[in-house]
Every structure is written in C-alpha cells, then in structure tokens.
Amino acid sequence: MRIFIWFNYAEAVLWMGMAVFFGFRIFKRKADQRGLFLVFAMAFFAFGIRDLVEVQTGAWWRPWWLLLWKGTCVAVLAIAFYRLFKRD
Secondary structure, eight states: OOHHHHHHHHHHHHHHHHHHHHHHHGGGSOHHHHHHHHHHHHHHHHHHHHHHHHHHHSOSSSSHHHHHHHHHHHHHHHHHHHHHHOOO
C-alpha cells in the first residue's frame, strides 16, 4: 500500500477517536454545552468517514463534493471551537 492510503486510514482512526472522546464528554458537560459537544462528535465522525472515502477516490479534492465535505467539516469544527472558547 502507498503511504497515502496508510495516512488516510490513520487520520480516519484519529478523527473517529476524537468523535468518541467528544461523545463521552457530552455526559460530563453542563446541559448548555451538551449540544455543542454533540456537534463536535458528529463533525469529527463525518471527518473520519470522509478520510475513508478519500482512500477510495485517491484525492481529497476529487470529486468536488469530497472537497465540499472536507470544507464543511472544517467550518463546523472552527465555529464549534470558537463557541466553546469565546469569552462572554
């Protein structure tokens, strides 16, 4: 296997591991932050699935919807982290 394939599998495991981490953290957060941690878990899981799809397509930008998928995950995570760390 090429290094690209191994790297994407490793990334998928990393992102899905993050999804599990945030999924378990949902139950340890205050009620007002649980929804945000659910967003984290779902976005990281989607990011991991996207890496598995990327192995099949051979590129992160082809087809166009894979690039859109990645951009959406990054945007959702950026907004979620902003909301988590913003100062009131």
